[in-house]
Each structure stands twice: as C-alpha cells, then as structure tokens.
Amino acid sequence: MRGFLIAVLATAISLAVVGVPGQLLLAEDIAPDAPRMTMEQLKSMLGDPDVIVVDVLVEDQWETTDQKIPGAVHENPEEVESWANKYPKDKTLVLY
DSSP: OOOHHHHHHHHHHHHHHBBBTTTOOHHHHHHHTSSSOOHHHHHHHHHHTTTEEEEEEOOHHHHHOSOOOTEEEEEOOOGGGGGGGGGGSSSSSEEE
C-alpha cells in the first residue's frame, strides 16, 4: 500500500510541477482520494512532534518564496522515490 501511495504522490507532484499542456490540474483532479485540510487545521497541528510538514515546491520556487511554513522541511518533488521512505510511518506527513 505504501508503494502505491508513493507512486500516486510521485505522479501527483510530477503533474503539478510539469502540468498537462493546455489544462490546469487541481490536486482534486490528480489525487481525489487524498485527505485535505484547511489552513486552520494545519495551524493547529504545527509544533506537534507527530506531524512533519514537507514543502514540495520546485527548487527555484522554494528559493524565491517568502511564504514558507515555519518548521517545514523541503524535499525535491522530482525525487519522491529518494525521500519518501525516510520519514517514519507513524508520523503524519503534510505535503504542500
């Protein structure tokens, strides 16, 4: 199951980064069954040791944005296979 989730995540991130020519894809289109949360829900979870916030912006966007979530770790969205398994399975991962 975890391998399937990694594959879905890799596909979703790839499509979000690369896009589909002539079509705007929303997260709901790419992974309709993936759980979602509001900003308020995320704010209430910040600082929880069981929650890991992962920023998956592409490198140039990540370097230039001033809207980073405090405590978030950055991972390259094009290399999901190399980092997806490094996080403990008993933690909640929040990707944005």
